[in-house]
Amino acid sequence: EDKVVQSPLSLVVHEGDTVTLNCxxxxxxxxxxxxxxxxxxxxxxxxxxxxxxxEKKSGRLSSILDKKELFSILNITATQTGDSAVYLCAVDxxxxxxxxxxxxxxxxxxxxxx
Amino acid sequence: DxxxxxxxxxxxxxxxxxxxxxxxxxxxxxxxxxxxxxxxQGLQFLIQYYNGEERAKGNIxxxxxxxxxxxxHSELNLSSLELGDSALYFCASSPWGPTIPNEQFFGPxxxxxxx
Numbered sequence: 001e002d003k004v005v006q007s008p009l010s011l012v013v014h015e016g017d018t019v020t021l022n023c024x025x026x027x028x029x030x031x032x033x034x035x036x037x038x039x040x041x042x043x044x045x046x047x048x049x050x051x052x053x054x055e056k057k058s059g060r061l062s063s064i065l066d067k068k069e070l071f072s073i074l075n076i077t078a079t080q081t082g083d084s085a086v087y088l089c090a091v092d093x094x095x096x097x098x099x100x101x102x103x104x105x106x107x108x109x110x111x112x113x114x
Numbered sequence: 115d116x117x118x119x120x121x122x123x124x125x126x127x128x129x130x131x132x133x134x135x136x137x138x139x140x141x142x143x144x145x146x147x148x149x150x151x152x153x154x155q156g157l158q159f160l161i162q163y164y165n166g167e168e169r170a171k172g173n174i175x176x177x178x179x180x181x182x183x184x185x186x187h188s189e190l191n192l193s194s195l196e197l198g199d200s201a202l203y204f205c206a207s208s209p210w211g212p213t214i215p216n217e218q219f220f221g222p223x224x225x226x227x228x229x
Binding site for chain 2 (some may be wrong): 034036041042044045047048088090101102103104106107108
């Protein structure tokens with residue numbers, strides 16, 4: 001069965017720390033991996049990764065994909081209280097019999113202490 | 115603000131009833147996705163439409179149906195509602211079709227409570 005597993009489920013760190021969030025997957029017909037940040041309401045897009053080994057960066061956030069080992073990491077450096085959120089990893093499968101096209105992990109709840 | 119709008123924001127109804135959730139995608143986006151998010155299940159993909167046609171189906175119950183209209187807005191119909199259908203329902207849109215990997219822009223969601 002296709003699945004996306006995120007770890008840890010929950011993380012509490014102090015402001016200024018660096019955190020690494022993990023996402024591993026087992027899916028058929030992988031097409032892309034996406035990271036989203038969800039605060040109070042709707043998820044907001046962070047990164048889309050399709051190629052192995054190429055790091056995507058946006059400010060203090062970065063992410064990389066390893067298609068051989070089937071995982072991705074999301075790094076946040078110099079964390080701030082505004083980074084507190086649930087971080088969601090999703091894998092987009094090219095539609096196989098039009099089923100289960102996008103699978104989300106359960107998310108990592110990150111809390112930054114001031 | 116992602117540019118995706120959803121109505122209503124909140125909906126409270128009784129078991130056995132039927133409701134319709136509405137979504138307007140970002141201007142120019144052709145794809146619309148529907149998701150259900152509950153505390154125990156996380157975010158679950160329900161269905162995708164592209165330019166009026168159903169293109170992918172996920173964990174959508176037979177009691178649920180959706181459509182995308184010529185003006186590209188979409189509706190999700192939920193019938194014979196059960197307590198377990200209480201959840202946050204998100205709509206997302208993206209500019210491209212299902213053959214191209216692309217980011218999605220999420221609307222603010224509709225919180226459905228079934229009593």
